[in-house]
Amino acid sequence: MRVVLAGGGTAGHIEPALALADALREQDPAIGITCLGTERGLETRLVPERGYELALVPAVPLPRSLTPKLLTVPGRLAGAISTAAGILDQVRADVLVGFGGYVATPAYLAARRRGVPIVVHEANPRPGLANRLGARLTDHVFTGHPDTPLPNAQYIGIPLRRQIAGMDRLSLGDKARSYFGLESDRVTLLVFGGSQGARSINKAALAAAPRLRAAGVQVLHVIGPKNTVEVEPPPGDPQYVILPYIDRMDLAYAAADLVLCRSGAITCAELTAVGLPAAYVPLPHGNGEQRLNAQPIVQAGGGIMIDDADLSAEWITATLLPILNDPERVVAMSEAASRMGRADADATLARKVLEIVSR
Structure with a gap:
């Protein structure tokens, strides 16, 4: 099985992704895991330190809300989607799990383009734009807060380091x-x-x-x-x-x-x-x-x-x-x-x- 995890920028996105990676490996050591990130986020240090493969996607900062400003980024976003899709093809991904942040938006759209199942985890009570978009593309939505307003959301808590x-x-x-x-x-x-x-x-x-x-x-x-x-x-x-x-x-x-x-x-x-x-x-x-x-x-x-x-x-x-x-x-x-x-x-x-x- 090949799993791609998309969550970068801050520890709030990266740590739950790495906790999930550890839990997947504990259940099946043969699972292949690739983490998507950008060159500007903490993932460039945290992911290799935990022993996981990191693949970089161009960072495309998006507005925090669905506004006309979104129209200013289609070119950069298209390039990031193509890069993410290439990574999904290269590793032959069976599933994409997104945790939010800059890298999650192109990852969700690339997975949708490739027909790869999408899983969304939102840690915060107020979801960011990336996860609001991702939640519209899948029925598999999980949250770390019981009152997070996302469609099809199931509250499970936030994946934490087993330590x-x-x-x-x-x-x-x-x-x-x-x-x-x-x-x-x-x-x-x-x-x-x-x-x-x-x-x-x-x-x-x-x-x-x-x-x-x-x-x-x-x-x-x-x-x-x-x-x-x-x-x-x-x-x-x-x-x-x-x-x-x-x-x-x-x-x-x-x-x-x-x-x-x-x-x-x-x-x-x-x-x-x-x-x-x-x-x-x-x-x-x-x-x-x-x-x-x-x-x-x-x-x-x-x-x-x-x-x-x-x-x-x-x-x-x-x-x-x-x-x-x-x-x-x-x-x-x-x-x-x-x-x-x-x-x-x-x-x-x-x-x-x-x-x-x-x-």
Whole structure:
């Protein structure tokens, strides 16, 4: 069987595609997998690192809505479709699975032209243009959010790395805290702002460091690879560990009792899959989908939410610190978050893809 995966640009498109690739290989190691991407996306690094073949298609940025601006890109889009169709021919694709992003639009149209079955997965509550187009070309549409407005959509969750979705967070706790130089018996707050960090979260957490320490809370703070800290908390106990980036997010989750973070689709899916409660700070820009990502979790009791403009050291002290110092509430929030999680979306989507090809 030959499977082509189309999802590029951001980790939100690439990671679910790679999680599906891993799940397909686990069910049948003989499956051939090719990932489509563009030369400008993170896939040029992430896909080869995971050991999968990457084929490049010209990037054709499209408007976010169906407007007359679409008429300005037919030439470039036609070239990208031809390139994608050539790749489908070359690998003799049995199915195309798209996750959105620049590469998905030409991939969907090429698959339609070649008669290759199309599967669409949309991680966000508000689907992008590529997946809205793809959903019109197939009956096989799956979503990571229960309220995503796409035709024929079936909610299955977001495919996640097995390293995270399959871990036992509680049993790894002591090992994980030791890995980061933290003490095993202290309440731990994990702070991060997505893959690139978030300055507002960094600023508020660092300003709250003295009060967190005074209350006996240790902190693991991922500031982002391009961010700097003007004044670091002085050495001492409890620990306040600052890192630019973490490769082992599974261990970061296992080390934590509570998280302060953005609410991207992947972040929300990972935290609920491992049963980790969070204080979500939705990105204040964009189309508001980060708020929609966190809302069901908060409503179920698995987290709380604070607007970016209202986040401060004082809010952390007044709102987050009492939660950290209430073990029963943390446990209740953990259980609520876990009930919202879908840890098996990778295997579920893999089974669906195999069934579609077999039919």
